[in-house]
Amino acid sequence: MTPRLRPLLLTLFALAACGASPGQKPDYEVRGAAVFVNSDALFTQREDFRDRLESTLEAALTYWGGSWSDLAGRSISLEGSTFVACHGVASATGCFDGNIRISTNDLGRTFSCVEETELVHEVGHAVLGDAAHRDPRWMDFGSVAQALSGRAGYSGAGETGCPIIENVWQHPPDL
Numbered sequence: 001m002t003p004r005l006r007p008l009l010l011t012l013f014a015l016a017a018c019g020a021s022p023g024q025k026p027d028y029e030v031r032g033a034a035v036f037v038n039s040d041a042l043f044t045q046r047e048d049f050r051d052r053l054e055s056t057l058e059a060a061l062t063y064w065g066g067s068w069s070d071l072a073g074r075s076i077s078l079e080g081s082t083f084v085a086c087h088g089v090a091s092a093t094g095c096f097d098g099n100i101r102i103s104t105n106d107l108g109r110t111f112s113c114v115e116e117t118e119l120v121h122e123v124g125h126a127v128l129g130d131a132a133h134r135d136p137r138w139m140d141f142g143s144v145a146q147a148l149s150g151r152a153g154y155s156g157a158g159e160t161g162c163p164i165i166e167n168v169w170q171h172p173p174d175l
C-alpha cells in the first residue's frame with residue numbers, strides 16, 4: 001500500500017475492530033454493560049429482548065461463577081454479519097477482547113433467540129480470561145443449557161423454538 005493510504009486503512013481497521021461506531025449510543029444498558037444491536041435478527045427486535053439478554057447473562061455468570069462486575073464497563077455487540085472482527089481471525093463468530101461481540105448467525109442460519117448465540121461462551125472469557133480454554137467447563141455447559149432451555153424463539157413464521165446446542169459454546173483446550 002502507498003504511505004498515503006495508510007492512515008485511512010488504519011482508521012477503517014479501528015472501526016471494524018470495535019463493535020460500535022464512534023459516537024454510537026448503546027441501544028441498552030444492562031447492569032452497567034453497554035449493549036449495541038447491529039443486527040436485524042427478529043429476536044433482537046422483540047420487546048422482551050433486553051430482559052432475555054439480561055437473564056441469559058445472569059445464567060452465564062452463574063455458570064462461570066462470575067458477577068455483574070465482570071461485565072460492567074464492557075460493551076456487548078450483536079452483529080448481523082456471520083463473522084465478527086476478532087484479533088484478525090477471519091472466521092470468528094464470537095469474540096472477547098475486553099468487549100464482547102457475537103454474531104446473530106450460525107454460519108448462515110439466523111439464530112432464533114439470544115440464548116443460542118455464542119454469548120454464554122464469551123461471558124466465560126469475561127469472567128475467567130482463559131484464552132486457551134483450559135478450564136474443564138469449556139467442554140461442559142450442561143447446567144446452563146438446562147437453565148436456558150424451553151424458551152421461545154422467533155422466526156419469520158412467528159414463534160418458534162429456541163433449541164440450545166451446547167457445541168456452539170464448547171471449545172476443547174487449545175494445544
Ligand SMILES: [Zn+2]
Pocket residue numbers: 121125131133171
Ligand atoms: Zn473462547
